[in-house]
Amino acid sequence: MVTLVVKRIGFMIFTMIVVSLILFLLLETKLTGDPATRVLGQFSSAEQRELWREQHGYNQPVALRYVKWLGNFATGELGESIRFKGPVADVMFPRLWNTAILGFVTFAIMIPISLTLGVLSGMKEGSMLDRTISVFGIITTSVPEFASAVMFSALFVFSLKWLPGTSSMSGGFEFKQLILPAMVLIVYDFGYVARMTRASMAEVMTSQYIRTAVLKGLPYRSVIVKHALRNALIAPFTVIMLQINWLLSGVIVVEFFFAYKGFGALILEASLNNDIALLEACAMVAVCVAVTTQTIADIGYTFLNPRIRFS
């Protein structure tokens, strides 16, 4: 167990370093175009670019620059955002908090729904209910987030006039503005989690010990609740943790559409405006969150599953 934790954390750190190297090579070197041109624009003169390079230390050797850059990152020195004219940290952390709120609301609603549906359809594989839930899940997963955002807006904002069409929270926090973004994320993703839960539940239901429990005359209800669920919910735990990685993609679309001031919209804004320092910081944070949740998922799965833990 301890070796596994150490190994996983070691791999996590290794991944972060490789990712930082990739980001550095892509955005800070001339490998994919001059960074000076990227920041100052195509119509800047050669002298301007040279001056910018001199000011920002771009004339030093690449290896030295990378070590400095990584050192700055590790000590929390994230640089200045060109777009927002201020330190990157001041811009990024409030946005990250907003996205955390959106993500929390999404998960708090999605997980109970998808687990219930998954367990219900996995209980009797191939039943009418199972097929209905599975086809419904395929349909909702087939609608990209931006398309369901458009359709929900047309319905709830344009036709019914129930909900606000933007979620910029300009007049302070308002829960009503969170409903549509969260709904879009839930509808797109619950099908996948439900499907994984179903597969896990269906597998458990065919196992020997469930047959024994049924044959010794236990009520069906207690077979499901006391025996099946405990094993069937181990795999969905991993799936749910890995959904955080997906959520970081999903929020980009949703926040852009509803003008929600979150982390996803910030990444996009940084990228569209060539705000390199901000883009690097956002990408590192996104990968860090993703890798951390993957590590927790792996360790947690081992911890929850005694068959792996004690072998």
Added chain:
Amino acid sequence: MLITTSTTEMPTAGYGAAFLRALKSFALLRESWVGMVGTFLILFWILVAVFAPWLAPFDPNASIQPFAKPGMEAAKISGTFWLGTDHIGRDILSRVIWGSRTVLIYAPLATLCAYTVGILMGLAAGYRGGWVDDVLSRIADIILSFPVLVLYIIIIATIGASGINIIIAITFASSPGIMRIVRGLTLDLRNRDYVAAAQTRGESDWRVMIVEILPNARGPLIVDACLRLGYVIITIGVLGFLGLGLPPPDPDWGGMVNETRQMAMAFPHMTIFPCIAISSLILGFNLLADGLREISLRD
């Protein structure tokens, strides 16, 4: 899950037999109504894409009459805007029809590139093992640890938005996932007798991998390819929607939503029809994948 042809079957059955086999698997598909609906949706859009010049009532890039509601008659020329026009007066029906060409060219092309790279990497990793496997698997782990859209945004931000760059980005981001599947299948298949036989005949490693192993791994790969095609269509749509997709003015569904989303509250018809189009095509691929999986599980 695994569809493997039995080892006694003659591998050199000829094209006629292969064609008959393909027909037979299509006949099997008829037993799954989910798969049939999926096939119907895909065929519908393929036909629309092929016959776009005859089906589209107007030039998709011509600015005719702005802000027309669906079903409105054109004022200056004869014709009806069945789905209305957008803010610069282009007919939405014609753009949706021509947009099907864009998506049905780029999505299969990108998927094909991703599969070529993924299959070669997966075969090498699974068959060779050792350090080749270690290196390729670590690379895959690292690429897959990115939130996928963040990866696309970084790639497109550095190399720019164009058709070819979208294909490169999709290949880069999805081949590791394909590699993992192929690697798993190869690990399972490389111990079969026919592989040992080929090795004894003295055939080269790549020949063994591509001629002996790959055809026997096709079952799960076909199901995965269907799902992945749907996913690549979503990606192309999302990139278009975020303004990182194909450059205007040629119609692409995601881009159409991006251009008109500011007006979505007042004129929902501008955004909703491309959304329905892209969703129905993705649904087609997902349903087909589900139907194929159902059939492959049956026998």
